[in-house]
Amino acid sequence: MIDFVNKPVARLILVGLPALALQTTFFAEVKIFGVVLQIMLALSIAAGLAGGSENGALAGFVFGLMFDLVLTSPLGLSALVYGAAGWGAGYLHSRALENPKWLNALVVGLMSGLATFVLPIVANWIGVEGWLSSRLTKVTIVVSLSNALFSFLVVPVARWSLAIRRNQRLAPPAEVFL
Amino acid sequence: MPVYSVSRRRAIALLALTSILLITLDIQGNSVVRGLRGVFSTIFEPVQSSARVITRPLENSWRGITNYGELEAENQRLQDQLDQQEGAFIAALATARDAQELLALNGIDNLADISSVTAQVIGGTPSNYSQTIEINQGSDRGLRVGMPVVNAAGLVGRITWVDNDRSLVLLANDSLYAIPVQVVNQPNIVPATTTTTTTTTSTTTTSTTTTTSSTTTTLPVVPPVSAVVDPNGITTTTQSMTTTTVDLSTVDFGALAPTTTGVIVTIAPGTTAGGPTTTLNLDDLPIAETGIFRGRGIDNAPVVEFIDQNSRFGEVQVGALVFTSGGSQSLAPRGIVVGRVIKIVERTGTSGAVLEVRLTAKLTALNFVRVLLYQPVATGAP
Numbered sequence: 001m002i003d004f005v006n007k008p009v010a011r012l013i014l015v016g017l018p019a020l021a022l023q024t025t026f027f028a029e030v031k032i033f034g035v036v037l038q039i040m041l042a043l044s045i046a047a048g049l050a051g052g053s054e055n056g057a058l059a060g061f062v063f064g065l066m067f068d069l070v071l072t073s074p075l076g077l078s079a080l081v082y083g084a085a086g087w088g089a090g091y092l093h094s095r096a097l098e099n100p101k102w103l104n105a106l107v108v109g110l111m112s113g114l115a116t117f118v119l120p121i122v123a124n125w126i127g128v129e130g131w132l133s134s135r136l137t138k139v140t141i142v143v144s145l146s147n148a149l150f151s152f153l154v155v156p157v158a159r160w161s162l163a164i165r166r167n168q169r170l171a172p173p174a175e176v177f178l
Numbered sequence: 179m180p181v182y183s184v185s186r187r188r189a190i191a192l193l194a195l196t197s198i199l200l201i202t203l204d205i206q207g208n209s210v211v212r213g214l215r216g217v218f219s220t221i222f223e224p225v226q227s228s229a230r231v232i233t234r235p236l237e238n239s240w241r242g243i244t245n246y247g248e249l250e251a252e253n254q255r256l257q258d259q260l261d262q263q264e265g266a267f268i269a270a271l272a273t274a275r276d277a278q279e280l281l282a283l284n285g286i287d288n289l290a291d292i293s294s295v296t297a298q299v300i301g302g303t304p305s306n307y308s309q310t311i312e313i314n315q316g317s318d319r320g321l322r323v324g325m326p327v328v329n330a331a332g333l334v335g336r337i338t339w340v341d342n343d344r345s346l347v348l349l350a351n352d353s354l355y356a357i358p359v360q361v362v363n364q365p366n367i368v369p370a371t372t373t374t375t376t377t378t379t380s381t382t383t384t385s386t387t388t389t390t391s392s393t394t395t396t397l398p399v400v401p402p403v404s405a406v407v408d409p410n411g412i413t414t415t416t417q418s419m420t421t422t423t424v425d426l427s428t429v430d431f432g433a434l435a436p437t438t439t440g441v442i443v444t445i446a447p448g449t450t451a452g453g454p455t456t457t458l459n460l461d462d463l464p465i466a467e468t469g470i471f472r473g474r475g476i477d478n479a480p481v482v483e484f485i486d487q488n489s490r491f492g493e494v495q496v497g498a499l500v501f502t503s504g505g506s507q508s509l510a511p512r513g514i515v516v517g518r519v520i521k522i523v524e525r526t527g528t529s530g531a532v533l534e535v536r537l538t539a540k541l542t543a544l545n546f547v548r549v550l551l552y553q554p555v556a557t558g559a560p
Contacts, residue, residue: 017221017222017225018225018229020222020225020226021222021225021226021228021229021230022229022233023304024226024229024301024304025226025229025230025233025237025301026229026233026236026237027304028301028302028303028304029233029237029240029241029301029302030236030237030240035306036302036303036304036305036306038306053190054186054189054190057189057190057193058189058193061193061196061197064197065197065200066218067304067305068200069214069215069218069219069222070218070219070222070304071304071305071308071310072308072310072338072339072346072348072352072354073305073307073308074200074201074204074205075200075201075203075204075211075214075215076196076197076198076199076200076201076204077197077201079193079196079197079200080194080197080198080201083193083194083197084194087190116306119307120307123307126201126205127205128353128354129353129474129475130352130353130473130474130475130478131307131353131475133475133476133477133478134477135476135477139306143306
């Protein structure tokens with residue numbers, strides 16, 4: 001049991017379930033300027049910062065898939081975009097020599113904005129209309145800023161869920177991805 | 179700088195391909211994907227319920243802080259609106275009863291015949307793009323996927339996912355929502371006019387003064403039938419010579435007349451010995467067009483796109499009413515109010531014009547809704 005819980009994928013699910021519960025209850029009701037804050041996206045990007053590109057992609061896929069399962073939008077859409085965001089965050093982070101908290105916040109904010117902007121474009125591409133609108137700018141800005149603030153909380157959580165120490169930026173064993 | 183092994187790059191590519199595969203399967207309506215959602219829901223439901231209990235006080239505090247002033251102003255505005263609409267409601271009630279009688283006589287289903295379940299909204303949409311709400315009734319109360327959801331104002335959406343004791347409602351403004359509708363032009367609005375004539379006769383010998391006063395109020399008219407109203411009942415004669423009598427003894431026409439504007443009767447008290455007479459003009463038949471209503475997201479007004487272009491299209495006016503049209507394939511019965519046309523967008527070529535609609539139901543402030551236990555004949559009614 002302990003071995004199972006120590007596996008990154010199991011930890012991701014254990015972290016993802018309460019985070020998703022928070023997303024579908026508290027954040028669905030408490031909106032900032034009419035915009036729903038996106039904690040699942042913040043966690044995906046934080047996983048990329050904590051564990052590198054591969055871990056970010058895996059965590060983004062898992063969190064996005066969990067989110068898709070409670071939405072009416074096509075299954076796999078958030079998984080694809082969140083996975084890409086996690087991978088991108090890990091890639092950006094790998095270019096830096098150090099990873100201070102302000103840089104984490106900046107990367108989380110930037111990647112959140114990018115993912116929020118790209119999601120309706122991909123949706124439109126696969127035939128879901130109505131997501132691209134003038135409101136998108138406001139949503140992008142609010143989600144970016146809020147997730148930048150969330151980064152101070154979600155990066156340590158992501159680090160724990162991927163079983164990575166504070167100064168360790170290596171991915172878990174390759175078997176995880178196979 | 180991280181080093182990417184071939185196996186890890188393959189793993190990332192595999193995740194991307196899996197996502198694309200899932201999207202493809204879901205768009206095609208694959209049953210495995212539906213099953214997956216069901217299994218996940220079973221696992222997730224206890225976690226979500228616990229989170230709801232824990233976060234409810236926080237949500238309430240947040241609402242109290244951010245919405246108090248807005249709610250107070252809205253409450254005042256709604257109170258004023260309620261007062262104004264009280265008279266109109268009585269008239270509408272009488273008309274609805276009349277319509278139900280006519281529908282019953284002609285063997286047409288109407289909303290009053292359909293059972294419904296009242297449900298409370300327990301959750302909003304967790305996404306910024308899809309428009310859904312969660313309600314506290316499910317398959318235990320007979321709810322099924324596809325059933326229409328309404329409130330007092332009109333159409334709200336349809337059930338898109340059902341569990342034992344809760345369901346997900348896809349709101350009518352979501353881009354995935356579509357339903358066949360009927361567009362009916364508003365009656366020609368004739369401004370209400372009131373004429374008062376007073377005659378005074380004085381007789382010197384008896385020192386008596388007699389005053390005779392008569393008042394005629396004309397209200398906008400336009401229903402598709404002819405009718406005569408007396409204080410105890412309404413007799414409606416249609417073109418097919420069907421006669422219906424509805425008891426209207428409880429309606430106070432004296433009180434109704436001054437507050438009712440834009441409804442479908444002409445009331446002229448005093449012109450008939452027995453009471454007010456209502457005359458409905460057959461020449462003012464409403465024009466009905468059928469089309470497909472489609473949501474376009476939270477930011478854009480929903481639209482009605484017409485299936486067929488015909489010469490009568492040009493007659494649809496801004497303000498026309500939009501109702502569900504029903505039919506054997508439609509997920510909603512005939513006659514649910516959807517909204518009003520607010521804009522007509524002409525398009526060139528064969529694509530035809532598009533009507534932008536304002537929904538009568540306020541989808542951003544839903545507390546209680548009613549699920550109509552209706553399924554179209556094509557899918558086998560329960």
